[in-house]
Every structure is written in C-alpha cells, then in structure tokens.
Amino acid sequence: MPRLIRLTLLVAALLVPASLLTTAAQAADAPRRKVIIDQDAFGPAGSNMQAILMLLQAREAEVLGIVCTSGDGWRDEEVANTLRLLEIAGRTEIPVYGGAVYPLVNSQARTQVWERLHGALYYKGAWTETWPDQGAVRRTPYHADPFLVPPSPIGAPRIKPQAEHGAAFMVRKVHEFPGQVTILTAGPMTTVALAARLDPSFAATAEQLVFMGASFNPQPADNDFAKEFVHSPRREFNMRWDAEAASLVLREPWKQITAVPVDPTTRTFFKREFIDHIAATGKAPFTRYLADYGQSFPMWDELAVAVWLRPSLVTRSQRMLVDIDTSFTAGYGGTLSWPVGGGPGLGERDAIVVQDVDVPAFEQLTLDLLTRARP
Amino acid sequence: MPRLIRLTLLVAALLVPASLLTTAAQAADAPRRKVIIDQDAFGPAGSNMQAILMLLQAREAEVLGIVCTSGDGWRDEEVANTLRLLEIAGRTEIPVYGGAVYPLVNSQARTQVWERLHGALYYKGAWTETWPDQGAVRRTPYHADPFLVPPSPIGAPRIKPQAEHGAAFMVRKVHEFPGQVTILTAGPMTTVALAARLDPSFAATAEQLVFMGASFNPQPADNDFAKEFVHSPRREFNMRWDAEAASLVLREPWKQITAVPVDPTTRTFFKREFIDHIAATGKAPFTRYLADYGQSFPMWDELAVAVWLRPSLVTRSQRMLVDIDTSFTAGYGGTLSWPVGGGPGLGERDAIVVQDVDVPAFEQLTLDLLTRARP
Numbered sequence: 001m002p003r004l005i006r007l008t009l010l011v012a013a014l015l016v017p018a019s020l021l022t023t024a025a026q027a028a029d030a031p032r033r034k035v036i037i038d039q040d041a042f043g044p045a046g047s048n049m050q051a052i053l054m055l056l057q058a059r060e061a062e063v064l065g066i067v068c069t070s071g072d073g074w075r076d077e078e079v080a081n082t083l084r085l086l087e088i089a090g091r092t093e094i095p096v097y098g099g100a101v102y103p104l105v106n107s108q109a110r111t112q113v114w115e116r117l118h119g120a121l122y123y124k125g126a127w128t129e130t131w132p133d134q135g136a137v138r139r140t141p142y143h144a145d146p147f148l149v150p151p152s153p154i155g156a157p158r159i160k161p162q163a164e165h166g167a168a169f170m171v172r173k174v175h176e177f178p179g180q181v182t183i184l185t186a187g188p189m190t191t192v193a194l195a196a197r198l199d200p201s202f203a204a205t206a207e208q209l210v211f212m213g214a215s216f217n218p219q220p221a222d223n224d225f226a227k228e229f230v231h232s233p234r235r236e237f238n239m240r241w242d243a244e245a246a247s248l249v250l251r252e253p254w255k256q257i258t259a260v261p262v263d264p265t266t267r268t269f270f271k272r273e274f275i276d277h278i279a280a281t282g283k284a285p286f287t288r289y290l291a292d293y294g295q296s297f298p299m300w301d302e303l304a305v306a307v308w309l310r311p312s313l314v315t316r317s318q319r320m321l322v323d324i325d326t327s328f329t330a331g332y333g334g335t336l337s338w339p340v341g342g343g344p345g346l347g348e349r350d351a352i353v354v355q356d357v358d359v360p361a362f363e364q365l366t367l368d369l370l371t372r373a374r375p
Numbered sequence: 376m377p378r379l380i381r382l383t384l385l386v387a388a389l390l391v392p393a394s395l396l397t398t399a400a401q402a403a404d405a406p407r408r409k410v411i412i413d414q415d416a417f418g419p420a421g422s423n424m425q426a427i428l429m430l431l432q433a434r435e436a437e438v439l440g441i442v443c444t445s446g447d448g449w450r451d452e453e454v455a456n457t458l459r460l461l462e463i464a465g466r467t468e469i470p471v472y473g474g475a476v477y478p479l480v481n482s483q484a485r486t487q488v489w490e491r492l493h494g495a496l497y498y499k500g501a502w503t504e505t506w507p508d509q510g511a512v513r514r515t516p517y518h519a520d521p522f523l524v525p526p527s528p529i530g531a532p533r534i535k536p537q538a539e540h541g542a543a544f545m546v547r548k549v550h551e552f553p554g555q556v557t558i559l560t561a562g563p564m565t566t567v568a569l570a571a572r573l574d575p576s577f578a579a580t581a582e583q584l585v586f587m588g589a590s591f592n593p594q595p596a597d598n599d600f601a602k603e604f605v606h607s608p609r610r611e612f613n614m615r616w617d618a619e620a621a622s623l624v625l626r627e628p629w630k631q632i633t634a635v636p637v638d639p640t641t642r643t644f645f646k647r648e649f650i651d652h653i654a655a656t657g658k659a660p661f662t663r664y665l666a667d668y669g670q671s672f673p674m675w676d677e678l679a680v681a682v683w684l685r686p687s688l689v690t691r692s693q694r695m696l697v698d699i700d701t702s703f704t705a706g707y708g709g710t711l712s713w714p715v716g717g718g719p720g721l722g723e724r725d726a727i728v729v730q731d732v733d734v735p736a737f738e739q740l741t742l743d744l745l746t747r748a749r750p
Contacts, residue, residue: 031726082579091490100572100573101572101575102572102575104479104480104568104619104623105619105622105623105701106477106478107626107721107722109720109721109722110721110722113719113721146575147575163571165543167573168540168543168573184501189466190572193479194542194569194572194573195571197475197476197477197565198475198540198542198543200476200477200521200522244479244480246450248480249478290550325705326480326703327702328701328702336480344488345484346482346484346485346488347484347485
C-alpha cells in the first residue's frame with residue numbers, strides 16, 4: 001500500500017477522533033497558550049497561509065493576533081491576503097496588524113549590487129524580479145511598488161487591519177501577559193527588531209521566540225527547493241532579507257529561542273496528495289480554499305507551528321549560540337553558530353536548534369489540524 | 376579691546392533690544408515653526424542642554440516635544456535631566472519622550488573589539504569607560520547599567536515623561552501637521568530610524584531633517600575637542616554610535632536634509648566668558664543653572680539649532696550625497712559623500728552640508744536667546 005494512502009486511512013480511521021478527544025481534554029484542563037504569529041503572509045496560499053490555518057485550528061493555541069512583515073511579498077499585499085484568509089476561515093475575530101514594510105538597512109539596490117559581486121540569489125522574496133521555472137508557484141507578478149495590492153484570485157477582503165503597528169501590538173501584549181506570549185516568527189525579523197528597540201524589556205517579557213529561518217547543514221532532498229543550499233548551506237531567505245534585524249533579535253535576552261531552520265524541513269513536503277486529502281475530508285470552512293489554492297512547498301512554516309504546538313515531534317536538536325552575519329560580504333545574511341561557551345562574546349545567545357523531526361507524526365498533525373472542524 | 380568684551384558690550388547695548396523687536400514683529404506676523412528636538416540630553420548641562428534652551432527661548436519656534444535617545448548618556452538619565460531642565464526653565468508644558476535605549480546593531484562589546492583592531496576611540500558617549508584628562512567635563516561617572524539614573528547635582532525631576540514612545544510621537548506629529556514639522560536631531564539617529572521603519576511615509580511627511588553629526592574635512596582649532604579629527608576626519612560620534620540607524624535615516628525620502636557636521640563647529644566654543652555674561656545679564660529662570668552648570672564645549676548642538684532658526688548664518692554650504700559607512704571595518708560609522716549624480720545609486724540622498732557660518736553672529740544669537748526673558 002503506498003505510504004500516503006496508508007497515512008490517509010490512518011488519519012481518517014484513527015487519528016482525527018483520537019486527537020479530538022485529546023484536545024477536548026486539554027481544553028477542559030489547561031489554559032490555552034498565547035501566541036502572536038508574525039508572517040510574511042504571501043499567497044494566495046502556500047506555507048505561510050497553511051501555517052496560520054494550523055494555528056487557528058489548534059484548540060490549545062490562543063492566537064492574539066497576526067502581524068504581517070514584508071519578505072516573501074510586500075506587507076500590504078500580505079495584510080490583504082491574511083484578512084481574506086480570515087474571512088474564508090470564518091475567523092474574523094483575530095486582529096491583523098501591519099508590521100515593517102522595508103528591512104532595516106538592506107535594500108533591493110544593495111542586493112542587486114551584491115549579486116553582481118557574489119552571484120545570483122536563488123530567491124529574493126518580494127525582490128524576485130523573475131521566477132525560476134523550477135519550483136514555480138502561483139503568485140502575483142513582481143511589482144516594485146511596495147504599496148500596490150494587485151487583484152487576488154481569492155478576492156479582496158472586506159474587513160480591515162488594526163491601526164496599531166504590529167511592533168507596538170507585540171510590545172503591548174507581552175506586557176499584558178508577562179511570560180506567557182510566544183512570538184512565532186516565520187518571516188523576516190524586522191518587526192520583532194522594531195519591538196525590541198522600542199522596548200528594551202520586550203524580549204525578556206515574552207515567553208519565548210520560535211522562528212522559522214536560518215540554515216545550518218541541510219541535507220539533499222528530492223525537491224527543487226533544497227537545491228540552493230548545495231552552494232550556500234548557511235544562507236536562508238528570512239535571515240538574509242534583513243540580516244541586521246535578525247542579528248539584533250537573536251542577541252536579545254529571550255527566555256528561550258527555538259530555531260526551526262531549513263535543515264529539518266528538507267524532508268517535508270506539502271504533497272499534492274495532502275491537498276487532495278484535505279479537499280476530500282476537510283470539515284473547516286477553508287477546505288475549498290485549500291483545495292483550490294493550497295501549494296506544494298517544503299513545510300517550512302507549518303513545521304515551526306507544529307514544533308511549538310507539539311515539542312515531542314522533535315527527534316534531534318542541539319543547543320548552540322546563533323547569530324546572523326551582517327558583514328556586507330559573500331557571507332551577508334548567513335547563519336553563524338558556535339558551541340555554547342565558544343562564541344566571540346558579542347552578545348550572541350543560545351538557541352535550541354531543531355535538526356530533525358518525526359516526519360510522519362508531523363504530517364499527521366498537519367492534516368489533522370487542517371481537516372478538523374472549526375474549533 | 377578684547378573681542379569677547381566687545382561682543383558682550385554689543386550684545387548688552389544693541390543686539391538684545393533689536394532682536395526683541397524683530398521677534399515681536401515675527402510673532403505677530405508669522406506662525407511659529409514646528410520642531411521636535413531629538414537629543415542625547417546628557418548633563419547636568421553642556422551643548423545638548425544649551426541647544427534645548429535656545430529652542431525654548433526662540434519665539435518663532437514651537438517645540439512640540441523633546442525626545443531623548445541614548446548617545447552621550449543613557450536614555451533614562453537624559454530623560455531625567457531634560458525633565459529637570461524644564462522645571463528649572465519653568466517650561467513644564469513641553470512634553471518629554473523616551474526614545475531608543477540601544478543602537479540598532481552596534482553594541483559596547485562590538486565597539487571594544489573594534490578598538491582592539493583599529494585603535495582606541497577618542498569618545499564613546501555612554502560607553503566611555505575612562506574620561507581623558509584633556510577636555511574633561513562635569514558628568515556623572517561611567518555606569519554600565521542603562522537604566523541607572525545616578526543622583527544629579529541639579530536634582531531629580533518631579534514631573535514625568537510621556538508614556539508614548541518617542542518614535543511613535545514623531546510619527547504622530549508629522550501626520551498631524553503634514554509638511555510642517557522639522558525633526559532636529561542632535562544625537563544618534565536610532566529613534567528617527569525607528570520612526571522611519573514604523574511608518575514608511577514618516578520622512579516624506581516631515582518638513583525636513585536637520586541633524587548635528589557627521590564630519591567631512593574639519594580644520595584644526597584651538598581646543599582639545601578637534602584633536603580626534605586629525606587622524607579620523609570622517610568619524611563623528613553621533614553617526615558612529617549607531618551607524619546602521621544613520622545610514623537608514625539618510626537614505627529616507629526627506630523633503631530636505633540639512634547636515635550640521637563637525638566642520639563648522641571647530642571655530643565655535645561656548646567660552647567661560649559666555650557663561651559669565653549669561654550669569655550677569657540673563658533674565659530667564661534658568662540663568663542660575665547655566666551660571667552654575669554651563670559647560671564649555673564646541674557649540675555643536677547650539678549651531679544646529681541656530682542654523683535652523685536663522686539659515687542666513689550659513690556662509691558656506693554644499694549640496695552633496697551623504698551616507699554612513701556600515702561596513703564593520705576601520706571605516707565603520709564614517710561619513711561617506713559624493714557629488715550629486717556621482718553616488719553608487721544605493722538610495723543615498725542629497726543633503727545641504729553646512730561648511731561654515733558667521734561665527735560672531737551665531738554667538739550673538741546664542742547669547743541673545745540664552746539671556747532674554749522667558750517668552
């Protein structure tokens with residue numbers, strides 16, 4: 001029996017009811033865990049949006065709000081996309097906030113010069129002028145104007161984002177619930193950097209930082225997305241888009257930092273069969289949306305969400321010092337790491353770096369969350 | 376007759392009444408010009424505080440608020456110092472805002488490593504562990520804790536700062552009065568950088584940026600403070616404390632940037648005789664304070680204020696492209712400049728760089744403002 005069909009049957013026959021029971025018990029016993037998701041929520045769908053939906057579906061999570069930061073796309077288009085997602089999901093009670101439009105110091109012009117010196121980047125997010133044929137995905141065309149929101153196939157939202165800036169919202173919420181709010185960042189760290197510099201107590205007042213980003217020693221995988229790491233194993237888009245913000249954030253005094261880098265994601269993939277399975281069995285209002293627009297990527301952001309929801313998925317991790325290279329050299333935006341106690345002592349902090357996960361259990365969790373009824 | 380005494384007589388006999396008349400006429404005719412001053416307001420007195428007092432005394436200026444940003448000192452000590460200054464000056468209606476505590480990327484640890492590679496810095500603001508004998512000034516001792524506010528000889532303030540962050544205040548005010556608010560920054564640019572990244576329309580909505588900082592080709596002067604520029608003509612403290620913020624801010628789309636660099640300040644000095652003159656003739660409530668705590672520096676920040684109040688003081692200036700070096704090399708934080716049209720095209724903007732001023736007229740304006748009665 002093919003593995004995917006086995007998995008699908010397993011999900012249908014066993015896991016969904018079991019997890020529903022578990023969640024019902026949890027809901028009665030434990031307070032929900034507070035989280036702010038900071039996303040470069042490009043679309044119409046894909047890893048960013050699927051990760052948001054997973055969090056919205058998890059009964060144990062209390063999503064305080066969603067912050068959009070430029071990266072894969074420009075902020076305003078991401079905000080529109082996220083608002084529309086919430087309408088489709090019937091979750092318009094979740095507030096959406098605009099974060100940073102531009103990285104702190106980096107720019108498209110600098111990046112173009114860098115490419116002349118050091119070679120073409122595989123992926124540049126909102127600055128990607130031309131898309132590679134391989135791994136081509138459905139997305140709106142390149143547009144240089146950050147404030148342009150092109151028509152989306154999922155339509156324009158009727159609801160509006162909050163007036164408060166995403167960074168101010170993050171600061172306000174960690175102080176409202178000291179030690180209880182996770183900042184889950186799955187895009188560039190510009191907005192988190194602003195929050196940290198607006199309030200020196202921000203990072204230490206949060207419960208923890210969980211981020212998707214950085215790259216250490218990713219292994220070859222059977223999809224096109226892992227190819228870029230053959231020549232640049234330490235270069236990852238979220239960190240490189242705003243290297244200064246990433247370095248700043250990773251040197252803040254968080255109680256805990258959990259890094260979900262590229263490494264454990266190369267063995268994951270949001271397969272076409274997953275989308276078909278969701279289309280066939282999904283009970284949530286967004287089932288049709290995922291059926292029509294769900295996209296097949298490595299499950300970067302879904303994994304960050306899953307690791308936060310269920311830490312037992314992690315089968316291998318290592319505590320190490322992590323920083324991002326801000327020198328404007330060939331290594332710009334690259335991941336720097338050292339053994340604990342072996343760093344330069346320039347403020348670098350230790351992080352729990354996720355190196356491998358139980359992929360079948362992760363896939364089951366993902367499908368469970370995306371197919372269950374609206375909580 | 377010694378030049379200073381001539382000047383003093385001139386001020387006493389002629390200039391004060393003349394300028395009072397001028398100002399009275401201006402007050403009747405013209406709306407006051409709106410300004411936010413962003414200061415590393417260390418003390419108890421000195422160039423920072425004297426510049427604030429000049430602005431408060433100028434009837435043509437409407438000071439919307441004072442923002443304190445770490446640099447010469449730490450933010451919280453600067454806030455306390457500024458609040459106390461306003462009490463002493465009887466101007467407690469002016470709101471005071473806390474800005475950035477730390478620079479974006481730079482840190483004391485990085486700076487210490489940089490010094491091991493590239494030689495000791497002459498001056499490091501709040502990071503200056505040991506003060507040089509030459510040019511020694513009255514200031515609170517070095518303290519590594521940014522949030523410690525040591526006892527001040529001018530006493531602790533009874534009034535409080537605003538709860539709103541200085542960057543948010545700047546953003547709010549430029550939108551309240553589009554095209555009408557000058558941001559006058561006389562310290563590091565961290566808070567202005569935060570405002571720019573919180574709101575991409577911030578810089579273009581202000582009237583202009585006037586800043587004291589950067590250094591181009593300063594000429595030798597007869598005071599110790601110019602000595603550091605012999606070996607590093609392009610290195611200036613405000614820019615170097617937060618090179619990333621300075622570069623970011625100078626690449627924003629301001630309608631106008633006016634730079635008051637070190638160059639025109641090397642011929643200026645807040646002489647002991649000026650303090651004595653203020654003590655003898657001053658009519659403002661802060662006269663005793665300046666008599667007791669006024670300090671003799673080059674008139675860095677006073678000149679930035681004066682150039683904004685009276686542009687005709689400028690005798691030589693040049694429009695050029697200006698940026699700050701963010702490479703972590705010997706040149707870190709140094710001033711970069713190019714002829715208009717000759718830059719690398721990485722977003723650098725043109726600024727009006729003040730190269731020389733009418734020093735006697737500037738001194739007269741300063742003494743006029745600091746001796747006149749409270750407006």
